[in-house]
Amino acid sequence: MSTDTIAAIATSLSNSGISIIRISGENSLNIIKKIFITSYEIKPNNIIYGKIKKDNIILDTVLVSYFKSPKSYTGEDVCEINCHGGNQITKEILELVLENGARLAEAGEFSKRAFLNGKMDLTKAEAVINLINSKNSTQARIASNNLEGDLYNKVKELREELILLLANIEVSVDYPEYDYEELENNKIINLIDKKIIDINNIIKTYDHGKYINDGVNVTILGKPNVGKSSLLNLLAKTEKAIVTDIPGTTRDIIEERINIGNIILNISDTAGIRDTEDIVEKIGVKKSIEKIDETDLVIYILNCEDEIEDKDIEILSKIKNKQINLIVVINKVDKKDKLKFDAIIKKLKEIDIDEVIQMSILNKTGVEELKNKIEEIFYSNDLDFENELIITNQRHKDLLKKAVNDLEKAKIQILNNEPIDIVSIVIKSASDSLGQIIGSNVSEDIINKIFEKFCIGK
Ligand SMILES: Nc1nc2c(ncn2[C@@H]2O[C@H](COP(=O)(O)OP(=O)(O)OP(=O)(O)O)[C@@H](O)[C@H]2O)c(=O)[nH]1
Ligand SMILES: [Mg+2]
Structure with missing residues (x-):
């Protein structure tokens, strides 16, 4: 691992009250001592008033904080310069820090060092990115809960239970003279089943998590002139x-990202x-018809002035067959004709559509x-977004699925009376997948990919 000293601007570059230049590595304090004049002693966990000086010029009056290794964000010596916010002065101070021995940090490098130094596990690091990128309060709460360790604790607990199970299995391998086999097998299968249910319950939250993070893909469909573009506007x-x-x-397809309540709609x-x-x-x-396959929800608009046509029925049936979420809107009810309206409702009933929303866009x-x-469909009432563990990350979901697949495999092996040491390899593999969620045995490649998504200075 590289131990050079890195620096970057941690705040956004704009005119603001303050900006922060963060420095991490064993040379941090030396660099500060070269460029910072103060009449106070620089002590760990203190914030000190002074001036940044380049040659004989005072660049800015600042506050400097010093966190001594290992009690810092990165686990290394960290110094932070709080200078006046503003592009010019912030850049000048960063340049001065670089001239005095630091290297410009890469995106996410501070957090990557925190992970490598054991200050945070991968789920917390990933929660940091999600927290920074959150666009609504639900996203922020989920990220903050994971930063507090919700996902880490759950995965750790599941992993420990699997390791305990492995230990039990290995005991029965070591003492085969105890002829418990049948009883033991049932017990093991029950335990595996419980773990499969636990993990599947977490996986189930992913779809909602995905909607919260990436938004719900909504396609407005219908015949020409029914008011689709009016609804978008x-x-x-x-x-x-x-x-x-x-x-x-x-x-052509026109796309727009909007927020309704706590849901993002694309x-x-x-x-x-x-x-x-x-x-x-x-x-x-x-293109309109192809869109059906990549959408989470179709809003299908009918005009209450028109009769419903075979083409409408054909497309509505297709959406229903594909089990895609569907909301049927009958528009232009300011011009409602009861007979025509009732005829539309009747035809919809024939294809099992009982619910419509009447609108005058x-x-x-x-x-x-x-x-x-829309909220009813996507903002599930049985999920408590504030307090429940919800996963939003594809990497977590894939690893949880891999663990479930291995556990299912182990069950079949036990039922087929395969040697218990073969079963234990598969259970070990499930436990390793869980380990990768929190960051044990992850390849450097994956680590790099995760931290690349961070911004510079974090
Ligand atoms: N009376 C009435 N007219 C509406 C309503 N909604 C939309 N319109 C009108 O219907 C016409 C067509 O609206 P658009 O939104 O362009 O319809 P569209 O479905 O996007 O049509 P295409 O792009 O041709 O497929 C416009 O003149 C709108 O002003 C409504 O609720 N009541
Ligand atoms: Mg249109």
């Missing part, structure tokens, strides 16, 4: 998409679906019902 509160009364106005407005000879529109329609009615419905 209304939800996004901008005139993002062109709206006219000419059917076939939208030709909304795609699409070209109205119809048979057309227009080459450009034809490509747009093809023009008059902004029905928006709350629509938002509530």
